[in-house]
Amino acid sequence: MKIYLLNDIETLPLNYAQLAAALQRRARLTIAPTLRFFALRTTPLTALAVGPDDAVVLGFGHRGPQPNLRPQLAYFKRLGVRVILATELRARHATDRYFDKTRDDMAIYQLAFEQRLQVLDVDSRLNSWYQALPPEEQSAALTAAERGEPAQTLAVVLAPWLVNWLFRRLLRAELLADFSYGACQYPEVWDAPTNATDRTHARQLGMNTVRIGEFFWDRLEPQEGHYQLTYLENLLTGYQRAGLKVILGIPSPTPPRWFTQHYPAARVVNADGQVEAHGSRQHVCTNNPIFRRKVYQLTHQIARVAARFENVIGIQIDNEFKCHVDQCFCPTCRQLWPEWLRAKYQTIDRLNAAWGTAVWSERYPDFEAVVLPTKTPFAHNSGLDNAFRQFTADTVNDFCAGIAQILIAETTIPLTHNSSLNFNLMNDQLFSQLDIVGFDTYPTANQYWNFPINLDRWRNLKTQPEMLLLETATSHVGYTGHYVAPNPRGFLLPEIFLGYAAGLKSFLFWPFRAQPNGIEQPHSAVVTQTGSPDLGYEDVVRGGQLLAQYRPFLTQSRVVRAKIALVYSDNAKRAMRVESGGIYEYRTQITQVYRALTQRGLAVELVSENADLNAFDCVLMPFIRNVNDWLLAKLRAFAQRGGQLIIGPLTGDRTADMGWLRGTNGLGALGEWLGVTNVVQFLSAAGPTQVRVQIGNQMDVIGGLVTLFETAHPMAGVTTVAPVAGTRNLIYQHHNVYYLGGLPVDPDNSPLWDTLVARVIKPRDADQPFLDTANGLFKYRRESPREVQFYLANLALTPATFSLHQRARDATGRVIAAGTHQLASYQYQLLRFEK
Helix, strand or coil, X not given: CEEEEEECCCCCCCCHHXXXXXXHHHHCCCCCCEEEEEECCCCCHHHCCCCCCCEEEECCCCCCCCCCHHHHHHHHHHCCCEEEEECCCCCCCCCCCCCCCCHHHHHHHHHHXXXXXXXXXXXXXXXXXXXXXXXXXHHHHHHHHCCCCCHHHHHHHHHHHHHHHHHHHHHCCCCCCCCEEEEXXXXXXXXXXXXXXXXXXXXXXXCCEEEECCCCHXXXXXXXXXXXXXXXXXXXXXXXXXXXXXXXXXCCCCCCHHHHHHCHHHECECCCCCECCCCCCCCECCCCHHHHHHHHHHHHHHHHHHCCCCCEEEEEECCCCCCCCCCCCCHHHHHHHHHHHHHHHCCHHHHHHHHCCCHHHCCCCCHHHCCCCCCCCCXXXXXXXXXXXXXXXXXXXXXXXXXXXXXXXXXXXXXXXXXXXXXXXXXXHHHHCCCCEEEXXXXXXXXXXXXXXXXXXXXXXCCCCCEEEEECCCCCCEECCEECCCCCCCCHHHHHHHHHHHCEEEEEECCCECCCCCCCCCCCCCECCCCCECCCHHHHHHHHHHHHHHHHHHHCCEEECCCEEEECCHHHHHHHHHCCCCCCCHHHHHHHHHHHHHCCCCCCEEECCCCCHHHCCEEEECCCCCCCHHHHHHHXXXXXXXXXXXXXXXXXXXXXXXXXXXXXXXXXXXXXXXXXXXXEEEEECCCCCCCEEEECCEEEEEEEEEXXXXXXXXXXXXXXXXXXXXXXXXXXXXXXXEEXXXXXXXXXXXXXXXXXXXXXXXXXXXXXXXXXXXXCEEEEEEECCCEEEEEEEECCCCCEEEEECCCEECCCCCEECCEEEEECCCCEEEEEEEC
């Protein structure tokens, strides 16, 4: 394999032969890979003999803009070469107070997102190294840096990190060899005998993995700068002797009391100017430079210990970013905000134009004058609100990336984060610097679809479908301010069955032993505070047996994704919070579309807007308010290829800064492509102006903000009834492209959804030759060299039917004839079809 590090002009002084040898040792290769640096000012692209088995890193060591980056990218993509983008190698100066993403880095991350490329974040590595230094060493480093980054520093800081990064991204054969089953334990809460009992008990239950450490900063650093790493070493040794693998947390969510006493200005400030007090978690701003320094130093200490233990199979960075605190208005955020705006918009005139600040005399003379969206008499400009939400998500990613670079330099242990669908994040960019996706979910039996929607989202965030479920309840959630009823017995088993089939490499319960203090004591666990079985105990036992039974099938097969995709966008989620209309919440809206599809028997992948649409035959794209030139080109190419494309509602109707579109078309370039005119939007609510559609002799009621337009191509067989909108239509159809201007109020009983699925979507379902399923059933497809496998489960409280179109076999080899069959509530079934 050839790995070429490329730069237009500058040469980076590293010993590349030594790096290649180190990479060979790290990957245990019989032959060292070719690792070379080329300055393209002297070596033309055509002189580089590379092919599909090789990789190039564009811009490695660059300083400043890269005018040739896109042509270089296009050239190597035509050759099928794996392309990696490198962020800027920035010179540092003593006048700098804080280092964050530059305009160049923003552009690189955006390009990487659009093209689904990996980012070698050189700037983040150097920045995290610098910020981890004590203040006196920072000053010395800056003094040296003003003479140019010394070669010795680059060799020490970049070389081992680069070797481990290339190994992780290019040469590692497998992230996690086996399936993990276990629970989250909190040894800092319990005494040694109880911890020993819980380790033994976990193994008796068939568990092989625990997750620890995401909150125990105070145990590792009880006083500032005084680390007690023997505590961590003893814990890991105890788990190793018990035969338990460990996913180890970086405990940044819970800085100790000494931190908030020494650095009170680091605490989060809310929009009303109130300072968050110590006593919970996430009470310190992740942008604060002192907090970052302490976290980076602690991370370094943890990494050195973790690297010595083979049973540490994963490191989790932080926990549930933005779970309790979204936006912060502290002094650090006020300082970073204008710098971030300058990098994003470049000139204040561009910002004013994008936000439309001529409204209400909001024009800003410079970036320093731009306010934060704190309390105001009415509401802030939607452009300001949207930008600050982006700033919040972008800077927490920067914090996470810094931790990741330290861990990459120190270890080869896979990295993850415990994320969620509920928070203001940019998950694609967040996980771009990590190895494997991690998440938690706590579904209730009366909203069972919330479990598979998580599987269908998180397995599509990266190229590989493997993912980690890091937390879920054995029975019910709860805290001292909110009690929740338990799930019925048996509900866990189809979750476990479907989860591993969909690509889970871990299924972990929260927690193993119920919390004795704090606020989460009412939350269910594997065992109670006294160690006796909790409500879900029997299902936990059976879950371990289930994994043992189906592990041979799972290990000999691979995930096969569905051919129907529903676009899920963190950007759309942010946009809907900016403009909710008092009725919209993104998670609710996207779930309604998901349910409309899955309850009609379809398997659906939830993909990002940057997904490779060529992998699908039908794509639905609702709620993507801004359709820019890049995204529109993707949609047009997909449609021209013959893919079934269903756009809307609320797609293409806003600018990137949440302004309403100007010009001749209310849907912008998207509307021009579709050929729709006279676009209007209004609320369709109960009353004389509510919009309806007639399909045959059935009428469907449409709700929410609707988009109506004039078109020569209304959907065949569907008539729009909208008295206040004249002759405008709700639905556009031309060949294989549809635009929906609104959705039915009742998706479960909707003639419109029935028609769309039967006529438009289901014919593109690749599972049709094998089976049909009914409401409540979910299925995941895997394939081995000899079989097509469907893992089918009923998550509903009532029996559900499925129809086999050809005979199959179950896990025991028993023949299941073609025809109609039934699964009882919480029953699951493996169906095996010979190829």
